Amino acid sequence: MAKMKGFSRFTWILIVIGFMLAVQYNTIQSPAERDTRDVWEIRKELVEEKQYHSELLTRIRETEDLASQYEESTLDRPERLVEESIAQLRRELGLEAYSGPGFLIHVEPSAEAIAFGQSISPVSPDLLVRFVNELNRFQAKAIEIDGKRLVFPSAIRDINGRTTINTLPIRSAPFDIRVGTDSLDVAERVINQIQASGLADDFYIDNLQLTIEEPVGTIKMAPYDQPINVTHLSEWKEGEN
Template structure:
């Protein structure tokens, strides 16, 4: 009789313990809820819609390019190949850029000039943050202090000086030129850079950004250094 009572009592304790454990876990890990208001959700939806529209535009552009190349290959493979090579050169910066864009002037802050502080060069970290911010807004071409940046360009500290493509960046003031695909993209980049907090980071380093108005005839020189072909192999003619 006593054994049966102990078994029942133990079983009841197990049930109670399990219920307490479930309740504790629920309190410690409450279900997360979306607390954003309607306006925040509408803004997020607008961003996703804009991204979707941009992706569709890119797909349409690629389809048109593919159709054009298919027609050109049928008519003249050499012309199609030359056009492809020229397009690739433009994309990676081996050709000069002439089109819409804007210019940023990096100069000493007025406060640093007023108190007579020595003008320091821009740090690599700060320049990298600015370039990342620019690329986030889909820059087509970038030139820093006359040095064209491409996919392999490196920003480094060499003997206390910030370098781009192994060439030193002079102390402020200097110019950063940014090319875009369209004038609308240039205006959008201007507005986004004006609203960005990147200017505060420059102010901490006694520098300021003067963002110029977008234009249609920005000129950026081509990359003029040798490109490493370490991982490229040339296939002999006639081999497939």
Template structure:
């Protein structure tokens, strides 16, 4: 009789202990809920969709390059390689650009002119922010005051003067030219820049942005300085 009582008491204790353990785990690890509103979630989804689209475009371009090699290998592998080198030079900015885009003029603000304030040069931080904003809207090529921007272009303050590619940028007014992949992209960039708040930052520095209408043809000169290669080495002909 006592043995049966002990068994029942042990079973009851096991059940109670299991219930307490489950309750403790629930308190320690509450279920997290997404408290964002529907618009925030839709914006996040839109960004992810755009990123996915860009990745698919890059994959398509790589597939086309591989297909090009396969089609031309019987004709001339050297020709296919040369074609790829030309494309890479265009992507980097080592050749002149002619195509759709738009022009931005950086001018002194009307207030600074009316008050007779001295015209100051654009600061490196403000110029970098503008270029980042332009790149965010998918610019293909950029030229600042006649200086081509590439992946390694330094923008810094040298003796109180803003420089691009180690060449000083003139005080306002000066011009920024932007190349895009298509005319539609230029139109889209124009609308986005018009709606951007970047112009407010220029007013603080007594400058203003005058964004020109999209154009079918603009010209941007090639990068005209040596390109430093720290990791690539030329293989002598005949070696593999």
């Protein structure tokens, strides 16, 4: 009887192992989703990821340098580095005017739409959100759309049938998009990524066309000029515990 129980257990173990091998073989032979990209597409994506990795390492080094400056700061003016850090954060958050490398994008009605008398609808919030997300993914440093500076709490949405940024309506085309970057090289790369991404085609479907100017050493943007609501923070006053 004990021998029969041992044989039965051994049989079930063999069945489970056989089932696992069959599943593994089927997974290897018939993947759920086949990668149809060619070698050049994979190489291009790898180059982009390496560029993002390099930029991340640069930001890490900048943070480490800032930490070293804190440690080496003299006792008579330790607040100087704090003030510089606050100023840098304000610039990065868009609370200060931007002046630096970047480029200009003109959003205009397409020539075909004008020639055939087609109506030009305002750019949709969904398309604009996708465009801004791609710019951020491409490492844009500052963005301004139709004179409205985008910052971390900025919202792009439809209000009463009109596309708004920070609750302010944007004009129908033509209008401009300003993009700031860390350098002219980065600006050139962002332009190439926009052109390769197919975003221009999405605008063209809506009877709009993008005209991207050459990058320049200095492009200017106004600061974000609306109040920022901070829900979970309150101002600390000296003397409070």
